[in-house]
Amino acid sequence: xxxxxxxxxxxxxGSADTTIPFADGGSLSLFDGSVLLQRLPVxxxxxxxxxxxxxxxxGLHNFTAVYSGDSVNFNPSxxxxxxxxxxxxxxxxxxxxxxxxxxVGTATKFTASLSSVVTAGAPTGSVQFTxxxxxxxxxVALVNGSASITYTATKSGxxxxxxxxxxxxxxASSTASANIQFRARQPFFVVASQAGSTFMTxxxxxxxxxxxxxxxxxxxxxxxxxxxxxxxxDGVADLAYTTKTEIGRAHV
Numbered sequence: 001x002x003x004x005x006x007x008x009x010x011x012x013x014g015s016a017d018t019t020i021p022f023a024d025g026g027s028l029s030l031f032d033g034s035v036l037l038q039r040l041p042v043x044x045x046x047x048x049x050x051x052x053x054x055x056x057x058x059g060l061h062n063f064t065a066v067y068s069g070d071s072v073n074f075n076p077s078x079x080x081x082x083x084x085x086x087x088x089x090x091x092x093x094x095x096x097x098x099x100x101x102x103x104v105g106t107a108t109k110f111t112a113s114l115s116s117v118v119t120a121g122a123p124t125g126s127v128q129f130t131x132x133x134x135x136x137x138x139x140v141a142l143v144n145g146s147a148s149i150t151y152t153a154t155k156s157g158x159x160x161x162x163x164x165x166x167x168x169x170x171x172a173s174s175t176a177s178a179n180i181q182f183r184a185r186q187p188f189f190v191v192a193s194q195a196g197s198t199f200m201t202x203x204x205x206x207x208x209x210x211x212x213x214x215x216x217x218x219x220x221x222x223x224x225x226x227x228x229x230x231x232x233x234d235g236v237a238d239l240a241y242t243t244k245t246e247i248g249r250a251h252v
Contacts, residue, residue: 026070032061042067055120058088058170088172089118093127093165095176101183104153111148112163116171125168132160139166156184192226192241199226199241215241 022042028049029039040049061084069076094113102108112127126139127147140147142165153159159180167173191200197216202209216224226241 022070022074024070026074027068029066029068031064031066032056043070055118056084056086058086060085088167088170089116091116091123091165091167091171091174093163093174093176095161095163095178097180098176098178101181102153103183104156107150107152109148109150110161110163111146112165112176113146114142114165114174115145118171121170123165123168123171125166125171128164128166130162130164133162153182156182158182190226190228192224197224197241197243216243 024041024043026043027039027041030037030051030053037053038051040051042049063082063084065079067074067077092115094115096111096113097108110129112129114123114127116123122145124142126141128139129136129149129151131151136149136151140149147163151161159182160177161180162175162177164175165171165173191202192198197214197220198212199215200209200212214220224241224243228240
């Protein structure tokens with residue numbers, strides 16, 4: 001922020017000389033309240049001083065300019081107060097990963113990264129992560145502009161992940177969100193006979209047979225439809241089947 005101040009000489013009424021110079025030794029000072037920000041020397045017939053002030057903190061600031069006077073011609077003087085309101089700097093929060101499917105039971109690192117168009121100073125404070133509106137632990141402090149958590153889902157389905165930067169004295173809060181799909185663990189796959197009700201389950205990793213069973217008994221020959229999915233919501237795939245005559249009804 002730059003301020004330009006010019007003290008105006010005043011001489012007694014009727015004086016023939018209206019160009020009395022400012023003597024050496026005088027100065028102009030810029031104050032924010034009672035805090036001295038900068039002091040510059042002035043002299044001669046034109047005593048304009050321009051102050052360049054570094055980034056100011058958010059909030060109200062009351063500026064005054066003070067001329068010190070000199071030892072020859074002029075007394076000290078103080079300007080009227082200039083009040084400025086400095087707003088908090090806007091921030092933008094990014095969240096990664098922001099999409100994609102994650103298997104239930106897999107520990108996943110989510111990172112919130114904070115940025116601002118204001119480069120003077122760095123945001124401080126912390127980020128609160130939530131899943132479905134429920135806080136994931138306590139707020140995480142920013143380190144080099146980012147904060148991370150490790151989250152392990154226990155249920156399948158879509159999760160509404162959000163991260164909120166809580167702001168600090170100079171930087172405003174901001175929020176990022178992502179919809180994450182959590183896939184059920186499927187430790188097996190199933191093969192069913194076209195006739196009868198014989199199911200054979202196999203280990204998804206090794207391909208080895210786990211079990212073989214006939215839920216409708218050995219005499220049933222009508223055939224079944226079979227599928228897998230997390231019906232119970234416990235994060236592990238279930239086996240569901242229905243007969244050709246039971247459309248709309250499934251057995252788990």
